[in-house]
Amino acid sequence: MNITIKNMKTIEETKGKAYVHWKAWHEAYTGIVSQEYLDVLTLEKCEDIAFQWPDNLLVAKNNEQVIGFAGFGKYRNDELENTGEIFAIYILEQYYGKGVGYKLMHEALDHLSTYSKVAVWVLKDNKRAISFYEKCGFKCDGREETIELVSPITEIRMVLSNDN
Template sequence: MKITIRRPISTDQPTDIASLYYRVWQTAYRDILPAGFLNALSVDSWHPEERWSNTLLAVDEQNTISGVCTFGPNRNDDYPNTSEIYSLYVDDGCRGKGIGHDLLSQALGMMPDNRDCFVVVLTENRSARHFYNSNKGVNLKRR
């Protein structure tokens, strides 16, 4: 399966991306967040079109979306003039194939030069922590 990393195009449906978010949250956070919170989520909980200009998608030959990364200026005032990865999710069936690494690499390449980039990861999310550490991430602080 050939995967292409690209920006959203006019034929991409925000609901397809929201659906990916929903599926990944249900599995990635199952043992981390309260079941009641996860059960209250739906595909309508996400509005990916709000960050359309700062989004990268991983798609196959049929344009099926298997991963998404959103990024932009850091939203934390403690770190001015830095960038942030807002979200990076890969469909469960496509994990371990380098898609997350490719999304992250391309997103970092699109950010202003010489800017540090931050991502917030839940302490309990060992999988995400391992991913970012293996991609040269540095743990700055825990809250």
């Protein structure tokens, strides 16, 4: 396995990111998110998203195949000052446990190092992701939001302090 992390730049990488987005949602969220929502999250919709918002995206590649990605940037609202955000981090299931997520996280956090904190929103029932973020140093700060993905589902906010 030859894993590299790089900024997403090419059409092929953007299409690879879209595939990982689509596939990872179906792998990670079956049984957590309504099947009706997963059914409407098509590969084409993920490609539209990938081409519409190509900035601040890292891809993890095994040789030339995109196997994961991370999206990051300034925190979406002004509730937390001087805070960056991990918007998404997804890896194909067959690469779980191989360090790909940690490599993506490390690189994304390097890009966010000028912020005093980094936040991530995670589905409350996604125990695997919560465990991953905790191992990366994130802690739940008690903030929850309910979002609509055909049916209501709860997200929790986790925050990492960057005061190293």
